[in-house]
Amino acid sequence: MKKYDLIVIGIGPAGMVAVGMGTKLGLSVLGVEMNSIGGECLNVGCIPSKAMLKIAQMKYNTEILNDFGLKLNGDVQVVNPLETVREHVASQTGEVLNKMFSKADLLLEKGPATFVDEHTVEVDGIKYHGDLIFIATGTEPVIPPIEGLSDVPYVTNVNVFNLTEIPSLLTIIGGGAIGVEMAQAFSRLGSKVTIVHMDEHLVPSEDSEAAAILEESFKKEGIVFYNGEKIISVSKESDGFTTKTTAGTFVSDQLLVATGRKPSLASLNLDAAGVSYDKKHINVDEFNRTNIPHIYAVGDINGKWLLTHAAMHQAMLSLMQAMSKKEPIKLNRSNYVVPRAIFTNPEIAQVGLNESEAKKEGIDFFVVKKTYDTYARAVTTGASVGFVKVITDDDGTIFGATIVGEQASEMISEWTLAMQHNLKMMDIVMTQHAFPSLSLLNRNVAEKWMMIQVTKGNLGSLMG
Missing domain, CATH: 3.50.50.60 (FAD/NAD(P)-binding domain)
Structure with missing residues (x-):
């Protein structure tokens, strides 16, 4: 039986991080993927959907040219956008990704990987031993029990x-x-x-x-x-x-x-390894360890955040923790805030709590909001729909932020950084933002908060 320092089951976003980082750390690594490297996100999820949304946005832009003093002679023909999406995705997956992980042993389009015991997995009738095993099989579509x-x-x-x-x-x-x-x-x-x-x-x-x-x-x-x-x-x-x-x-x-999504558990035979799980996820601690200390479940499969960036981050933290064999707070998953975004037009982005969640938690807060139509850059470029809204208090603590509008998925990173490092509203006010970037709306919200504090007579405390 061939033995490895690390076996990674599933080479989607989380698995890619584990395989790539493992080889760079000098570990012998076996990566097992039933389909193609990149998982659903790169092959049939996040990336192709964004490629298609971009094509659709370009088509839509031709329909609003009059709003910008332009005119198109003739019609725009929708020829083969789906084929174009497939071509664009293929240029970034397949052999391109395979070469990135050439230092690992890869079993692609084989499997599934099934546990034999807590250190052994079997793929296509062949057994492999792993000192450390990462499960990163992700999720699959939920199919509701609808008649027919x-x-x-x-x-x-x-x-x-x-x-x-x-x-x-x-x-x-x-x-x-x-x-x-x-x-x-x-x-x-x-x-x-x-x-x-x-x-x-x-x-x-x-x-x-x-x-x-x-x-x-x-x-x-x-x-x-x-x-x-x-x-x-x-x-x-x-x-x-x-x-x-x-x-x-x-x-x-x-x-x-x-x-919706459900965990891809069926083929793993987790009972053979003694791993604890339920219908919704594999049970893990805050370092993404299962009840079997050398088996980790990272990404969507543990049910904590069904987001690609969270999955990649978890894999990094978990491999660092596994190698250090310590439990520093910096490697604790719950120590990190997680943003999310929906890439419609307008985009929707969120980090931390929204209003209803803050109310449920009994937080003493108020909302500060600025709409896109109050900012000249947004209005004159046809991006006047949307808002930046922050859940905060008189002390300037940032409990959460919601952004709707153009570039929301980019702008949310500032609030994510602020929350991650316990910055406050005054820190945003005192940070210069390039004019006339849309990110200035973030500062405008913080400045509105500052003026609220001034009217309350809190100017002295703001100055430290």
């Missing part, structure tokens, strides 16, 4: 980019991040899109005011959505998919199911 759904050829994020043409009519079940991003992309490329989902507003995990702005933008673009509705049944006839819901019956050329 299992009998029809629906698509998910896994295969939607394999379509050969943009459907004329598209029904989407689910109004979360994947659902809304794909809704806007397909709509802008020519599909008539209908979203049906059970929650009270789109992107239910986000700030309700942010969701309202996104919904208003969708209405203006002709994207139809039904909140708080149930799917009764799905069928496939010669004229397309028929989706019966409490909001009505919808016929479409394609049906996209985007109803």
Whole structure:
């Protein structure tokens, strides 16, 4: 039996970090991936969806040229955007990634990897020993128990980019991040899109005011959505998919199911290794260790944050902790704030608590907000929709921030950095921001907070 210092099961974002960092540390590493290096994110998730959103944005820009004193002679033809997405993704995956990990032994498009005992995994009938084992198998789409759904050829994020043409009519079940991003992309490329989902507003995990702005933008673009509705049944006839819901019956050329994620656990045989888990995740401590000390579960599989950047960060922290065999606070996962973003237009980004979450935690706070339409750069460049909102208090503690609008996913990093290092609102005020960057809106919010403190007679305390 071949022995390794480190076996990594799953080479998506978290697994890539573990394999790459492990080899750089001089470890003998075996990486096992049932599909292609990069996992769902690089191959069928985050990266192809953003490529498609970019193409859709370019098409949409041609439709608003009049707003900028421009005119297009002739029509813009939607030729083969899905093929273009596949080509762009292929240029950054496959052999390109394989070469990056040439110092590791890789078992690609093989498996699955199955535990034999706490130090042994089996792949295609061959056993391998690992002193240290990282599980990074990620998640897969949740398929809800809807009558008839299992009998029809629906698509998910896994295969939607394999379509050969943009459907004329598209029904989407689910109004979360994947659902809304794909809704806007397909709509802008020519599909008539209908979203049906059970929650009270789109992107239910986000700030309700942010969701309202996104919904208003969708209405203006002709994207139809039904909140708080149930799917009764799905069928496939010669004229397309028929989706019966409490909001009505919808016929479409394609049906996209985007109803969440679940852990990819089935093939691991965790019981053989004695690893503790449940239906939602593998149980881990704050260093991402399972109950078996040399087995770690990093990324989506542990259920802490279903975000690529969080997965990569966890893998880095966990391998450092495993090698040091110590438990410093800097390697504790809970010591870090985690931002998130939805890449629609307008974008939505969040870090820390939103208003409803702060209320539930009983925090004494107030909200400071500046809208994009108060800033000349945003207005004159056609980006006046959105806001920057911060949850704070008189001391300037930053409990959370929500940004809706152009470049929100970039601007949220400042608030993430501030929260991570316990900076306060006055620190943002005293930091010069390049004018007229949109990031100046962050400072404008902090300055508004400062003026509130001045009116309360707190100027002296602000000056230290």
